Amino acid sequence: MLDDNSLIKNNQYIRELHPITSYLAQEDGISDVRDTGNYHTGYYRPLINITYWLDYQLWGMSAPGFRITNLILHILSCLLLFKVLVSLVNDREACFLATVLFALHPVNTESVSWITSRNNILVTFFSLSAIYFYIKAWENESTKALFFSIPCFILALLSKEFAIMILPIFFLYQRFLAKDRKNITKEALWYLLFGIILILYFILRKSVTTSLLAPSEMETIWSRVYFSPYLILMNLRLILFPYGLHSFVIDYPDTYFGREAIAGFLTCILLGLFIWRERRERLLCFSLFSFLISIVPILNIIPTSAVTLISMRWLYFPIAFFSISISRFIQRLMHLNRSLALACVGLVTLYFGAYSYLLNKDLFHDEDSFFTREVKGFNNYLYAGGLAESLLDMRNYQEAEKYFRIAIKSYPNQAKNYINYSALLIETGRMNEALLFLNKAKPLTMIHSERGEWFNNLGMLDSKQGKNEQAIRNFKKAVLFNPNEPQFWANLGGAYGSRGDYESSLIALKKGLEIAPGSLTVRKNLAVTYIRMKEYKKAIAVLEEVSPKERTEIGISDLLLKAQKAHALRQRVSEPKIGTE
Numbered sequence: 001m002l003d004d005n006s007l008i009k010n011n012q013y014i015r016e017l018h019p020i021t022s023y024l025a026q027e028d029g030i031s032d033v034r035d036t037g038n039y040h041t042g043y044y045r046p047l048i049n050i051t052y053w054l055d056y057q058l059w060g061m062s063a064p065g066f067r068i069t070n071l072i073l074h075i076l077s078c079l080l081l082f083k084v085l086v087s088l089v090n091d092r093e094a095c096f097l098a099t100v101l102f103a104l105h106p107v108n109t110e111s112v113s114w115i116t117s118r119n120n121i122l123v124t125f126f127s128l129s130a131i132y133f134y135i136k137a138w139e140n141e142s143t144k145a146l147f148f149s150i151p152c153f154i155l156a157l158l159s160k161e162f163a164i165m166i167l168p169i170f171f172l173y174q175r176f177l178a179k180d181r182k183n184i185t186k187e188a189l190w191y192l193l194f195g196i197i198l199i200l201y202f203i204l205r206k207s208v209t210t211s212l213l214a215p216s217e218m219e220t221i222w223s224r225v226y227f228s229p230y231l232i233l234m235n236l237r238l239i240l241f242p243y244g245l246h247s248f249v250i251d252y253p254d255t256y257f258g259r260e261a262i263a264g265f266l267t268c269i270l271l272g273l274f275i276w277r278e279r280r281e282r283l284l285c286f287s288l289f290s291f292l293i294s295i296v297p298i299l300n301i302i303p304t305s306a307v308t309l310i311s312m313r314w315l316y317f318p319i320a321f322f323s324i325s326i327s328r329f330i331q332r333l334m335h336l337n338r339s340l341a342l343a344c345v346g347l348v349t350l351y352f353g354a355y356s357y358l359l360n361k362d363l364f365h366d367e368d369s370f371f372t373r374e375v376k377g378f379n380n381y382l383y384a385g386g387l388a389e390s391l392l393d394m395r396n397y398q399e400a401e402k403y404f405r406i407a408i409k410s411y412p413n414q415a416k417n418y419i420n421y422s423a424l425l426i427e428t429g430r431m432n433e434a435l436l437f438l439n440k441a442k443p444l445t446m447i448h449s450e451r452g453e454w455f456n457n458l459g460m461l462d463s464k465q466g467k468n469e470q471a472i473r474n475f476k477k478a479v480l481f482n483p484n485e486p487q488f489w490a491n492l493g494g495a496y497g498s499r500g501d502y503e504s505s506l507i508a509l510k511k512g513l514e515i516a517p518g519s520l521t522v523r524k525n526l527a528v529t530y531i532r533m534k535e536y537k538k539a540i541a542v543l544e545e546v547s548p549k550e551r552t553e554i555g556i557s558d559l560l561l562k563a564q565k566a567h568a569l570r571q572r573v574s575e576p577k578i579g580t581e
Contacts, residue, residue, distance in 0.1 A: 008115060009061060012484070014052045023050055027208050028119075029305075030447075041305050044205040045119050047158040066115045074112045077125045078103045081320055084132050085327050088177070088283060094331040097345050098323045104352040105319060106242045106359055110312040113364035119160040120316040126156035127163050128320060134170055134190075138178055146190070153194060157201045161297060162317045167194055168293045169321070176286040221301070227252050228299040230264030232271075234310045235295055239319060242352075245359060247374055249308045249382045287324035294318040307382060375403065381410040385417040392424050400424055415444035415454070422457050426464060434461055452482030456491060463495060471495045479508075486516035490525050497529040505529045520546065520554055527559055536567035 008014060013026065028048060029041035052066070059065025078099050085095035102108070111120040133149035136142055156163035174187055230253060238245070253260040271288070278284050298314045333341035363373055371387035374380040385407035391400035404421040411417065418441035425434035438458055446454065459474030475492035482488060489512030496505035506529060512522040523542050530539035543551070543560040551557040 008052055008066065011049065011052070013049045014056050015061075015484075017053060023047075024204065025208055042209055042211065043161070043305070044209050045158065045160050047122060047155060048119050051118065051122070063115065067113065070112050070115060070118055070121060073118065073121045073125060074103070074108070077121055077128070077320075080125060080128050080132070081323060084128050085324060087132065087135065088286075088324060089327045089331060091327065091331045091334075094327045094334060097330050097349075098327040100349055101326060101345070101352060102319060102323050104349060104356055105239075106245055106352055106355040107238050107312045107315050107319065109245075109356050109359045109364060110247070111316040113360055114313065117313040117316075120162075120313050123156050123160035123162045124317045124320050126152045126159055127166050127317065130156055130163075130166055131169060131173070135173065135177075138173075138180070138190075150193070150197065154197060154201075157198070160317075162294065164198065165293050165296060167191065167198065169290050170194070172286055172289050172293065176282040176289075223252070224299075224301050224303070226256065227261060227264070228301060229268040230261050231299050231309055232292075232295065233260075233264040233267040235298070235315060235318070236267065238310065238312060238315060239322060242355065245312060245355075246363060246378050247370075247380065247383070248310050248312070249380050250310060252309065281328070284325055284328050287321060287328070290321040291318050291325070294321050381406055384410060385414065385420060388417075388424075389420050392420065392427075397424060397428055413444060415441040415446045415450055418444070419450065419453050419457055423460070426457065426460050429464075431461060431465060449482045449485070452478045452480075452485060452488060455481060456485075456488050459491060459495070463491075463498075468495060468499055472499065484515055486512040486519040486522050488512075489515065490519065490521040493522070493529065494525040497525065497532060500532075502529055502533050520550060520556060524554055524556055524559060527556075527563065531559075531563055531566065534566075534570075536563045536570060539563040540567060 012018075013023065023046045026046055026049060027041055028043035028045040051069070055066050055069050059068075081102060082095055082099040085098060086092055089095050111117040130149045130152035133145045133152060137145035137149060153163065153166060156166065170191070234250075255261070275285055275288055295315075295318045298310070298318075300309055330341060330345060333344065363370055367386065368390050371383050371390055374383045375387045384403045388400045388403035388407060391397075391403065401421075401424060404417060404424060407414070407417040408421065418437045422434040422437045422441070425431070425437065434457070438454065438461070441454060455474045456478035459471045459478060462468070462471035462474060472492065472495045475488060475495055478488040479485070479492055489508050493505045493507075493509035493512065496502070496508060506526070509522055509526040509529060512519060513526060516522065523546060527539040527542045530536070530542065540560065540563045543556055543563065546556055551560060
């Protein structure tokens with residue numbers, strides 16, 4: 001779904017194992033090595049592709065398999081969270097209930113259901129591991145536990161940038177919870193050890209992304225700081241009052257003194273007063289300060305390449321630290337009235353579980369459901385192009401055109417919307433308009449896969465206009481830019497076949513079949529080429545591998561029948577006639 005195609009399905013680092021150094025040199029979000037250096041996402045998460053490669057070895061290119069891995073990692077994170085909570089709160093029942101709430105929290109559905117949001121689960125798992133072993137090392141004076149904490153810290157850093165906040169959380173632990181708070185020298189030496197690792201990480205990160213952190217415009221820094229309380233409020237709303245959840249695309253308020261900005265400041269003031277009131281509750285203070293530290297990366301003080309200021313998946317990591325406060329709150333409530341506490345937690349658990357089920361069923365189930373709910377339900381036009389593409393696949397040209405127009409108007413610098421709209425125009429016979437929109441896309445920034453789609457559509461336009469030689473040239477460029485797309489090989493093979501160059505046609509189509517054995521278009525074009533060569537038996541063999549249910553699509557049944565009749569006729573003609581005496 002969404003980024004899953006570009007970052008997983010078409011990612012050469014997943015289909016084939018590369019040297020470990022090549023994974024460490026890869027910028028997250030750039031799946032084609034040829035795009036390296038052309039543009040930057042600012043994200044450095046090399047561990048993610050290694051886990052995808054392991055998934056591919058286990059499941060093949062099966063989306064449900066990758067999602068099962070996400071679910072397993074989520075369960076492991078929940079078990080680890082329970083262990084961390086017990087070590088801090090020392091109340092197994094309260095910690096268990098808080099862990100259940102974390103496990104079922106509707107906000108976490110995006111991280112678990114969306115394959116490419118795995119980085120949030122991994123950074124949380126390894127960060128909690130690093131913190132757990134750090135605490136054990138300090139309290140038990142265990143060198144062994146410290147050396148478990150260090151690799152967990154490294155793996156957390158290689159999962160997502162959020163892990164940088166582990167060091168401030170170590171500092172908070174020392175100030176609020178550590179039993180031996182006077183050993184400043186030992187504490188400083190431990191910081192130095194983790195600090196050296198952090199410096200090496202930044203050096204490695206800069207060598208790959210060309211920047212230590214995401215690029216920042218200094219002239220807007222105070223504006224971003226000013227609105228950070230507003231973002232704290234929005235994130236707390238998602239955690240404490242999870243309703244109306246979806247893939248948010250929001251920007252800053254229009255005015256500095258609007259109700260949103262004022263509400264943000266009031267929230268921070270109330271939170272500060274609450275912490276002051278509970279200042280003797282060291283565990284509660286540690287939890288809330290750790291939560292605030294953990295959301296610093298998503299306050300946009302240092303901008304990211306994200307199109308929104310809040311997102312459900314970003315909260316997986318902070319909620320883990322907020323769960324300490326939840327455990328303590330449940331513990332207090334249980335002491336006051338156990339029955340009331342269990343009833344309240346039970347109702348919240350029921351709500352979380354039911355809402356998470358509905359989100360997975362209606363929002364994250366597949367792309368069509370996601371695009372429809374986001375665009376039509378929430379007017380989220382970031383996904384208008386995706387909805388239009390789905391409608392185009394269903395041949396709903398009128399609706400598809402409507403949303404392509406919306407997508408282009410809303411995001412005029414996204415080449416993909418122009419490219420996909422040109423495909424609709426080609427299918428509906430509006431060649432001049434198709435060329436116009438392809439020309440509009442031409443100067444825009446495109447990654448290699450998008451440039452491949454651009455040349456493919458240009459080739460389709462040439463083919464429809466009978467310019468076969470130009471079509472072949474453009475299809476060849478398409479497969480050069482995106483060699484893992486079977487449709488491009490199918491089109492190239494079909495163009496060669498139309499020219500009568502059957503040898504080149506077979507080479508292209510067999511390449512497409514090698515990439516995607518289940519591609520109906522490749523099989524159909526391959527069968528057509530065999531029929532043109534009068535190799536009817538081979539055409540029949542290619543088409544018979546398609547299931548009877550799928551043969552009704554794109555005319556394969558008729559083509560199979562044609563090949564079978566031609567083959568039968570040839571056999572009758574070639575049979576020797578037996579004379580009679």
